[in-house]
Amino acid sequence: MTHSVLPVAPSVDVIEKTFADLKARIPRQRALSAKERIARLDALYREVWKRRNDLKTAMWNDFRKPAEEVDLTEIFVIKSEIKTVKRNLHRWMRPKRMPGGLAQIGSASWVRPEAKGVVLIISPWNYPMQLVFRPLIAALAAGCTAMIKPSELTGHTAQVVAEIVSAAFESDEVAVVQGGVDTATHMLNLPFNHIYFTGSPAVGKIVMKAASQHPCSVTLELGGKSPVILDDMRSFRDAAKKLAWAKLSNAGQICVAPDYVFVPANREAEFISALKRAMLDMYPGETSANKDYQRIVAPHHAKRISILVDDAIARGAKCVLGGDIETDSCFVPPIVLTGIDKNAKILEEEIFGPVLPIIPYTSLDEVIRFVNDRPTPLALYVFSKRKRFVDSILSNIQSGGASINNCVIHVSSNYLPFGGLGNSGIGSGHGEYGYLEFTHLRGVYEQRFDGAGALLMPPYSSWKTNVIDRLLRWL
Template sequence: MTIHTISETQHTIDRLFDLQQAHAVKLRKSPATARINLLKRLLEWIMTHQEDIRKAIHADFKKPYTEIDISEIFVVTSEINHTIKHLSSWMKPKKVPTPLTMLGSTSYVHYEPKGVCLIISPWNYPFNLALGPLVSALAAGNTAIIKPSEMTPHTSALLRRLVAEVFDEQVVAVVEGEVEAAQLLLQKPFDHIFFTGSPAVGKIIMRAAAEHLSSVTLELGGKSPAVIDQRVDFKDAASKLVWGKFVNCGQTCIAPDYVLVHASAKKELIDALKSTIEVMYNPAGKGVQASPDYARIVNTKHLNRLSSMLQDAVDKGAVIESGGVIDVAENYFEPTIISGVTEEMELMQEEIFGPILPIMEYQALDEAVDYINKHPKPLALYSFSKSDDFNKQVIAHTSSGGAVANDCVLHFLQTELPFGGVNNSGIGKAHGYYGFLAFSNEKAVMKQRIGLTASKPLYPPYGAVAKKVVESLLKWF
């Protein structure tokens, strides 16, 4: 049912939250088989409705079908399959060693669901970034309310349909709406909130969560750099940078936001980038705009923001090396390479989130590292070199949510790795086992023997024996 008024939204949220809060208690003891069943039902729906998924996402911003399969559908199905395979093992209580001071006791970590969870998903990967966290929430035994982005209405409607057909609303529900719907949801005392979006909105989410002491996972963004050595395979690096930057028309939180290249390699890298754009997006020579493999900007507002950033850079002396063509009627923004950028330009002050790739140069690696470290910690960092030493230095001397040597973006697809940011680029980790942990309370459980224990000599009254025991503890433990 589509919600039209604030009062209807409030009523729906109140009802769903109460329903899920009551049901969450029952799910605390749900076995792996029950949770896997839910995941299998979700997987089956996705596999049998792939065409519907493609049509919905394409309707929102003309994303190519193959790109949808790779970056939206496959990401979710691989997450589900990985979770199904390992969930029983993840759920088992983990026994921990017993120190001599606790002799006679046993201890373990018990994983229990946090309870009722809120997932606020973004518009740039509207299917993937709504259902990926849901997989982890269900695996951990929680209920969840999903608030999809109003900027991708076709995909939001599809998510609402999916959830209604696969789940009982006491387990999973979708609440659609504008910003007001999100604000009403944030007034509820959720046990965990998983948000994907900008650092600015992440701060709003965190403030709202603080009112109820709700735990949060914040998947944010930032300016993810790519550092290029002069000892590099230019053709290989360019192909990876072009794909990582311009997939989804640059609207990717882990896309390389800007390039730091050694001054001696700048021209060769730019030439390689330009030729690679032609190979990938203009193989027939009819122009990138005619390519069926290049997505569009999500809406006119975002297009205008990008256009303004590009114009600001040009006005302040930057040079467009390639691209720069914009067609407002189509929300088309050509893949753009720009050099001569400075920190005063808007392009270098905020995350671009679009198909503009600024090129900066450095003379010594320390310059590049210092530049990165002077700015907020990015969600991702990429280093390209034939020298392992170079890549190790870049990664070791900078801080980022994730890092990749000689590629970019692909770490998001590695289900065995934690995904997330640090400080400005995010809090908490997601995917696979790390997503399961994010939605779980790691309860410490200790079992003590009956009768004499290692701690009883320390009970009052504190006599000579207690004093000697304490002296031994301080000296030896």
């Protein structure tokens, strides 16, 4: 099945020919049984497993991602997603009988799940395999063909991904198109049936505008500033450890990474001490020499983080843990900031790096106001053993998803919807929710014998008017 990989930044003609081939295959793809769709997912995972070491090497070369985290956050996630789809796909694909009302007497109704068609998957660089293949799994399960645009910032991984796809699928079923902004622009001009984009809110708006020209449906998995709210707990040790992992894993380059932490004002010093201890225990010794500590993906991203930190310090913030940011080598050490001015850029822009601002609070109302004055976050984290405290936050602060007494790990679930709200995204992914994003739910109505509706068509005599009046009063 292996076919040649498309060249990087192919011509417009090649992109359009690839799209035409994907579109031509749709009738056959839609007709695939659950068993045939599952066979394609199995083929994908076989190739991923075959190229396991190549993926580890590629991600190390792209941004020094530890091999263990490639296994845990890339390959394991894909295997888990495929297992969930295989276990449930037959049920998801079945037409679902629907009830009717008085107007539907003598009829039958059902919902028929159907593939949307040709889909475009635009993936980011922070999880350069997982965020390509997780939506692809959903698209294939739904019976779609797919064009994939991986990030050019993780070029080594994008090449391995392209080779995996070429070995697992026919060229008119799944195609990987590598390239930069110009390539993405050409792709967005094509009349896809659905676009699944993962990335920043700014680029998400560009994708949404392009989709409106066709038009087509979109899934936008964006980002935002995900807050953490700590209750006045007996001990901060467990919360500090989980926060340290969530903030420093992938060097903080996670769309749902904790972006700032609210801590009771009278316990701020205690929490900071626990957090620093947890971070140093996780990455002991010289951080820059620690093989488990990842790099920022590119110098300009490291520079962006450095500017945010410098702005906060210039406005009076104190760095209680940190070191020099080396932009050329893309190294940003774990940084913890306190005493942050409310107008600092770091409280407005998504950090996407291993920097954690700490904000003391004296009342929960001020926390709720602060979060609600900003765009809806992709994730919301609450650490508390008090149900009333948790319920108050969940009832008063909206977010794409929420996690209680943990961070980030909710994203690994194949049974929870993962998606944003407003500025943090549109639509949901993972498990059945991902399958439904690529599925058109077609309502089908069949009249089996005439009901009362046929008797109430024009001309409207006095008795028909009387019957209509009685119906409205009775219903």
